[in-house]
Amino acid sequence: MLKRVVNALELVALLAAATFVVLLFAYRPTAKPAAPAAAAANPLVVGEQVFAANCSTCHGAHGEGAVGPRLSGGAVVRRYPNPADQIAVVEYTRTGLNRG
Amino acid sequence: MVAGSRPDVAAVERRLIAALLVGGAVAVSLGVYGRLHDPTHHALFTLFFTATLNLKAWFATVVVALALVQILTALRMYGKINVPRVAPPWLGDVHRLSGTLAFMFSLPVAYHCLWSLGFESHADQTRRFVHSILGCFFYGAFAAKMVVVRARNLPGWVLPTVGGVVFSALVGIWLTSSLWFFRTVGFPKI
Numbered sequence: 164m165l166k167r168v169v170n171a172l173e174l175v176a177l178l179a180a181a182t183f184v185v186l187l188f189a190y191r192p193t194a195k196p197a198a199p200a201a202a203a204a205n206p207l208v209v210g211e212q213v214f215a216a217n218c219s220t221c222h223g224a225h226g227e228g229a230v231g232p233r234l235s236g237g238a239v240v241r242r243y244p245n246p247a248d249q250i251a252v253v254e255y256t257r258t259g260l261n262r263g
Numbered sequence: 264m265v266a267g268s269r270p271d272v273a274a275v276e277r278r279l280i281a282a283l284l285v286g287g288a289v290a291v292s293l294g295v296y297g298r299l300h301d302p303t304h305h306a307l308f309t310l311f312f313t314a315t316l317n318l319k320a321w322f323a324t325v326v327v328a329l330a331l332v333q334i335l336t337a338l339r340m341y342g343k344i345n346v347p348r349v350a351p352p353w354l355g356d357v358h359r360l361s362g363t364l365a366f367m368f369s370l371p372v373a374y375h376c377l378w379s380l381g382f383e384s385h386a387d388q389t390r391r392f393v394h395s396i397l398g399c400f401f402y403g404a405f406a407a408k409m410v411v412v413r414a415r416n417l418p419g420w421v422l423p424t425v426g427g428v429v430f431s432a433l434v435g436i437w438l439t440s441s442l443w444f445f446r447t448v449g450f451p452k453i
Contacts, residue, residue, distance in 0.1 A: 165356040172363045183370050187296060187378055192305040220306045220379055224314035229448050230380065230391075 271416075278417060282410040282425070290403025293373075297382030297395065307375050315379075317452055319372045320444040326372070327437045329365035330430055333358055337426060366405065373398060394439035401432040 215224070221231030228234070243249045312318040336358040338344045376398060383391035408425045411417060445452065 165353050165360070169356050169359045169363065172360065172367075176363045176367050179367055179370055183374055186374065187300070190378070192303050216306070217304060219314055220304055220316065220375075223316065223448065227448060229314075229316045229444065 275417060278410075278414040279421065282407040282414065285410050286403040286405075286407030288403075289406040290399045293377065293402055294382055294395075294399040297377045297399070298384055300377065300381060302381035303379050305379055307371065307379065312453055315375055316444065316448075319375055320441040320452070322368050322372045323437050323441045326365045326368045327433060327441075329361045329368065330433050332361040333365065333426070334430055336361065337423065341423065373402070390439050390443060394436060397432050397435045397439065401429065401436055404429045404432055 214222075214226070218226075218231075218234075221229060222234050223229045226233065226235035232238070239249060243252060306315040307318075309315055309318055312321065335344070336354055339346070339350055340354055340358065376395075382399075383395045386392050404425065408422075408429050411422050411425050
């Protein structure tokens with residue numbers, strides 16, 4: 164019985180590995196649907212959506228830091244008190260990270 | 264092979280070289296993909312975790328736990344430990360089951376690493392650089408082990424050695440990712 168389960172699971176693992184390879188090449192992130200008008204009017208809501216989609220992977224869901232540095236708790240404001248510098252850093256990081 | 268004769272040395276060498284080539288091809292392919300692919304920096308599914316990174320840290324921990332089961336069952340099968348005193352008949356199946364589950368748990372983690380973050384090629388980013396190298400090496404070693412497992416008449420030391428290499432690479436991966444995550448970001452940090 165256990166042997167049958169393992170045999171079946173190995174087949175599933177093989178399929179999963181094949182899917183893994185296909186998705187590496189085939190899967191492209193889809194653009195987020197446009198925010199509702201009321202939400203779009205609120206930059207905090209839009210910013211939250213943009214952060215969740217593009218930044219949370221490295222900086223954590225709440226900006227607590229992970230692969231990327233901590234952003235929450237005033238860390239950004241302390242380091243870059245000028246908002247223009249904050250925008251410049253985001254732009255640099257966004258383009259710089261994709262240079263590989 | 265004629266009964267009683269020594270294994271055909273050339274055939275053994277061919278199988279070992281085949282395992283090395285397959286493993287090398289897998290490791291290099293993943294490394295090349297990770298280097299050339301533009302990282303998307305997009306999160307994947309999170310299940311009940313707070314974020315993808317939390318999921319990855321815990322999935323990798325599950326993989327290590329399952330790999331430990333593999334090591335212990337292998338040690339018992341090779342008679343290196345005597346617990347339990349009589350090896351149950353299902354020991355080999357549990358060994359395969361834990362290995363298969365470990366592999367399946369590792370796939371979403373590796374997918375996010377490669378697809379979302381890419382290969383860290385700057386050696387000054389030591390942790391990420393070592394993690395990237397070990398990640399590619401792990402799957403190469405794993406592929407080589409799959410070839411070795413199915414090859415016949417290989418010397419007895421080959422399979423435990425390759426298995427040990429796979430496990431060592433996995434531990435290195437865990438140390439440079441999950442342990443770092445738990446120490447830096449927090450624990451248990453679900």
